[in-house]
Amino acid sequence: MQANVTATRMQLLQLRKKVILAQRGHKLLSQKRDELSRQLVIVSRSIKPLREKVEEEIMETSRRFMIARATMEPEDIHAALDVPTKRFSLALKFASVMSVKVPQFIKQIEGDIICYGLDYTSAELDVALKALERSFDSLMELAEKEKQVQLLATELESTRRRVNVLEHVLIPETQETIKFIYSKLGEVERDNATRLMKIIDTIRG
Numbered sequence: 001m002q003a004n005v006t007a008t009r010m011q012l013l014q015l016r017k018k019v020i021l022a023q024r025g026h027k028l029l030s031q032k033r034d035e036l037s038r039q040l041v042i043v044s045r046s047i048k049p050l051r052e053k054v055e056e057e058i059m060e061t062s063r064r065f066m067i068a069r070a071t072m073e074p075e076d077i078h079a080a081l082d083v084p085t086k087r088f089s090l091a092l093k094f095a096s097v098m099s100v101k102v103p104q105f106i107k108q109i110e111g112d113i114i115c116y117g118l119d120y121t122s123a124e125l126d127v128a129l130k131a132l133e134r135s136f137d138s139l140m141e142l143a144e145k146e147k148q149v150q151l152l153a154t155e156l157e158s159t160r161r162r163v164n165v166l167e168h169v170l171i172p173e174t175q176e177t178i179k180f181i182y183s184k185l186g187e188v189e190r191d192n193a194t195r196l197m198k199i200i201d202t203i204r205g
Helices: 009-071 074-079 122-203
Strands: 087-097 100-110
Touching: 009 074, 009 122, 087 122, 100 122
Parallel strands: none
Antiparallel strands: 087 100
């Protein structure tokens, strides 16, 4: 880098400004990195108990459906569930966490999940469907948080790389170039002073 640098005062001034901007950027990115790490820890800690809750709810739902199947004829189950009356849709919006857009899921549900008459069905099928309905909220929350963790982790890694480049490459190299230009300018000034002294000595002689 130094071999391609023109040792002028104008270049020195530009490099000083570059170092100041790089140091400010390093400070801001370091703060962002620390806050991203904090947010990532917070979200990550909430995932484990939530995943356990989801697993419990799914296991309970599966158990209820198995009981329902044991108490009903297969054709009655198929007939009961053949025409669903409940509509489920998912809306997506985004929140910003340290300039990272993280998803937030909003469910929109219409109708009743019990989509059949009660003449040829067992109460266990009702319980199973209600258990499935209750698990929707936990499933969406888990998916939301896992996606947030993924996005925050990606942004954190990118921010760390940028901090390291500034801290270990750009700022040190620029500071070394500034020292190099100082040295060269000092040599030029000493050479000029020596030539001036020789001229003065010649004139006096």
